[in-house]
Amino acid sequence: MRRTAALLMTVLLASAGVLVAPSAAHAESTWIPGPNGGWCTAYPSGPFGVGVCSGIEPRRAWAVHATCESGISVTSGLRLGDGTATANCGSSPVRYTSIAIGPLVP
Incomplete structure (x- = not known):
């Protein structure tokens, strides 16, 4: 059931033309306006990309993505509404983080 829900949300995010907020690993966090007046930010924290x-x-569906120094890309689990999510690079530092904001889930 979880895999089906995760796959469905991934397809929804990809097909909706998600809004992405990048943040370089050595720069301050990047803030973007969220839908309807909210906000989202993404930043590196050691081996984690935090959103x-x-x-x-x-x-509203969203997720945080991180590109690790090793070149591997990882994505957090999908979140709905307000909250925090992390993408784990294991022992590799994070090079780049971003937030993908998707559609409203019925």
Whole structure:
């Protein structure tokens, strides 16, 4: 059931033309306005890419992506509404982080 839901949300994010907020690993966090007046930010924290969204709709799907120094890309689990998500690079530092904001989930 979880895999089906995750696959469905991934397809929804990809097909909706998601809004992405990049953040370089050695720069300050990047803030983007979220849908309907909220905000989201993404920043590196050691081996984690961290994403935070606040003030967005409770049914709004989003995820944080991280590109590791090793070249591997990882993605957090999907979140709905306000919250924090992390993408784990294991023992490799994070080179780049971003937030993908998707559609409202029915």
